[in-house]
Every structure is written in structure tokens, then in C-alpha cells.
Amino acid sequence: MKTFVARAKKVHDPTFEEYTTLLFQFFAAVRSLNPDGWGDPKSTYYKARVLRALIRLLTDIALNAKSLDGLTALKLLETLRKIDPATLSEEIIRAAQGTAGVTDLYQTMKHQVFA
Numbered sequence: 139m140k141t142f143v144a145r146a147k148k149v150h151d152p153t154f155e156e157y158t159t160l161l162f163q164f165f166a167a168v169r170s171l172n173p174d175g176w177g178d179p180k181s182t183y184y185k186a187r188v189l190r191a192l193i194r195l196l197t198d199i200a201l202n203a204k205s206l207d208g209l210t211a212l213k214l215l216e217t218l219r220k221i222d223p224a225t226l227s228e229e230i231i232r233a234a235q236g237t238a239g240v241t242d243l244y245q246t247m248k249h250q251v252f253a
Contacts, residue, residue: 150203159206163211164209167214167215168183169183171223185231187234195248196214198252221251230243
């Protein structure tokens with residue numbers, strides 16, 4: 139989150155309310171990817187490593203946006219749907235160890251979203 143705030147500040151200089159709104163929109167979009175699995179640690183998008191990688195991805199999405207106001211939950215959901223859930227399988231997540239693993243997950247997601 140600290141990296142997200144620092145990088146977004148350089149490009150958009152958002153207010154506290156804009157940060158808060160964007161994060162609400164982002165987590166609403168992530169929850170919409172699998173509403174039945176939200177809160178379930180076995181759910182694809184609820185795993186800690188996946189959420190950490192998704193927050194890194196949010197930084198890139200925000201930096202590529204013309205304004206943060208355009209990043210609605212629906213727009214973020216469209217973007218996040220480009221991620222293939224099969225690349226976030228239990229086996230792949232288990233193999234992604236530590237910070238390097240989160241970075242690998244992030245790179246995979248980034249390639250899928252921005253390809």
C-alpha cells in the first residue's frame with residue numbers, strides 16, 4: 139500500500155478521499171471476480187499472495203489511467219477479468235514462495251492485463 143500511495147502521488151496527487159474511493163472500487167471489483175468465494179481463504183482471489191500481487195497491479199493500472207476518477211469498480215472489473223484464474227491455481231500459489239513469489243504472480247497478471 140505504501141508503494142501504491144507513493145507512486146500514485148507522483149502522477150495524480152490524489153486526495154485522501156480519492157485514495158479511499160479507489161481502494162473501495164478496487165476491492166469491490168476483486169470481490170466481483172468471485173463473490174461466493176470472498177472471505178474464503180481457499181478462494182482464488184482471496185489468498186494473501188494474490189491480493190498482494192493485485193495491489194501491485196492496481197498501482198500500474200492507476201499510473202496508466204488518465205485520471206483516478208475513471209477507475210470505477212466496473213472499469214477495474216473489466217481490467218481484472220483479463221487475468222486467467224488458471225494461472226492462480228493452488229499449485230502455482232504454493233510454488234510462489236515469499237516476496238519473489240508475489241513478484242512472479244504480479245508479473246504474470248501484469249502481462250495478461252497489459253498485453
